[in-house]
Amino acid sequence: MFKTPLNNAHRQLDAKMIDFGGWDMPVYYSNLIEEHSNTRENAGIFDISHMGEIFIEGKEALDFADKIFTRKISGKEDGKVMLSVLCNENGGILDDLTVYKFSDEKLMVVVNASNTEKDFNWMKEKAAEFGSDVEIKNESENFGKIDLQGPKAQEILQKLLKFDLNEIKYYHFKVLKRENNEEIVSRTGYTGEDGFEIYVPAKKTEEVWNSIITIGNGLGLKPAGLGARDTLRLEAGMMLYGNDIDEQHTPLEAPYVWVVDFEKPDFIGKNALEKQKKGGIKQKLIGFEMIDRGIARHGYKILADGTPVGEVTSGSLSPTLKKNIGIGYISADYARIGNEIGIEIRDKLNKAKVVDLPFYKRKK
Amino acid sequence: MDESNVPAELKYTKGHEWVKIEGDVVTMGITDFAQHSLTDIVFVELPEKGKKVYAGKSFCVVESVKSVSDVYAPVNGEVLEANGSLEQSPENVNKEPYGEGWIAKIKTSDSGELENLMDSEAYKKYLAEQEH
Structure with missing residues (x-):
């Protein structure tokens, strides 16, 4: 089974571990409902290191992104995070993901753990097929990912940072340099609360996790498992890949109509989706x-x-x-x-x- | 995990149900071990009064946030009464598995099968085997 850099930390916290798509992950630490409520009322910290980080780099990064994602990625400012969908030619959803724009020549795509290999191979194949001047890199192993979510998330994280977190707006990110490490911090999440997703070097993940837990201790912060993550996201109406969306469904059937940009000259799945739209959405x-x-x-x-x-x-x-x-x-x-x-x-x-x-x- | 509570006066099944015998009526529920493994019980689908039940066969359901689990009848018989208070307070199965969290009373049709149930010592051994 795959293990995240926090596997040892979970065991020390006496978490109940489960096999989540081949990953050894905590489903809860003490009590799912308490972890859920505490995230809504105070703050929860989650290990999301199993998710994949794929980079698209090169002169044609934006052009390539516009061709493979349903959403228009070009024309947005650096530091923007965009939720999008990756479709196959039939309009079926290969994955739902977030795209982080570092620059015109560098994008980070954060994908579902179970889809990392599939998405990576798909992007490489498409880059070759289009002859795009881009390099696709799967950096998932080099990153740990910690989600800090809830009304007290900012107060807690701010205690660890000099950088004023008010400068990170909703669905934006900043690369923060701390003690020679680069951390990517975005104001995003999967719970319906304000909060952050923090990408740290794999080797530093446990250190960062422990320092957030120590600082957050007096502020009601508690670790929360994948069980609470699932009920939080469901209340917030967010999709779970493999459960709610898959290749058999299109973004027009799911609540992802808003991330499909028919104004773009072309993207994979556009023809199929246009046809479906004209014929009327059946389900x-x-x-x-x-x-x-x-x-x-x-x-x-x-x-x-x-x-x-x-x-x-x-x-x-x-x-x-x-x-x-x-x-x-x-x-x-x-x-x-x-x-x-x-x-x-x-x-x-x-x-x-x-x-x-x-x-x-x-x-x- | 902490050692499960296994009251000496009750009988037990391999499916982790407990049984309290009073003449030909048994009161039953799920054990402390079972409620702990299932975590937060958020729903109990109670059996209907008069329902015929068969030892070892599923006759009602308990659900946690993440799971749906069958509850097996400890004996053959007929449901006399179900614990209606669990509709409002399913969490009683977690809080007091042997008290307010009881699930049903069953009138047994064959007292001989009560002998197939484990006593508390046998159930403790059974739990110890399950852990390994």
Whole structure:
């Protein structure tokens, strides 16, 4: 199994470890719901070192990025982070990812752990196919990644830095030099809270992790596992690759319409997506709230008017809202907010209703 | 992990259910070991009154945030009563697995099978084997 640079730290904290797509990762340290709530109320620190960091470098970095990602990457300022989707020729989602613009000739792409190899090979093949003047480098092993999320995240991180964190705006990043190390700090995350994603050299990850935990101790900071990360992101209406999105679904069916830029001259999947848009989107990913008791789970059937109209992709108790929530694809005819649907749970039909995403929005 | 609480007066199954025997009625729930491994119980799907149950067969479900787990009937029989308070407070299964967290009372149809259950000493040994 793959281990992150923090494997030893998790064991010292007595974390419950699980095999997460081939990675030995903490699912919780003491209690999933407490870790979830503490991230919403104070701050949580997460080991996300399993995610991949792929660099696109060279004279045609921006041009290449515009060709492979659905979103327009050129024309943005240095220091910008952009959420985007990587599609295949059929418009199927190969991955959802963030693109960090260092300069016109250097981009960092942060990808899902399980897709790192696939994305890296895809980018290399496409660069060769287009004859783009770029170099694609998989630097994942050289980076550890720590997410610090929650209303107290900035206060905690600021204690470790001279640099004024107010200068990092939402979905922007800065490269900070500290004791001869370079750390990349972005104001981004996967929880619906304010917070940071911090990329550090693999060898320094445990040191940085420990110093944040020590500083954050008196400020309510607690480590949080992948279990809490999953319920936090679901409340925030964020997609989990492999669960909610995959190559069988397009960004137009998922809530990723806004990262598809049809104005661009061309990008991989554009023709297929234009065709789908013209023909009308047949199914859509929606959020729902259970009316009856019961928790919807991945793969459960969604019914309307007595017939199957879709499938649940994620479902859970929402620790913040104290309701059972879920998301899934359903036939577009039934996707209207407020519509009553049924979720089949162990051969019984349980009532639910379609609601707006996200389920949870933090107060500004 | 810390040693599980295994009360001496109860009987146990290999599926980590506990059983309290009073004549031909048994009260049952899941053990301290089971609630600890499942973590936060957030939902219990209770069996209906009158439901026929069969020893070793699933007859209701407990769910944590991350998992769905079957609960197996410790004996053959019929459900007399389910603990309705778990609908509002499923966390009682975690807090008091042997008390407020009880799941169902079952009227047994065959008292002979009670002999197949483990006593507390046997269950402790069984747990020790599970750990290795």
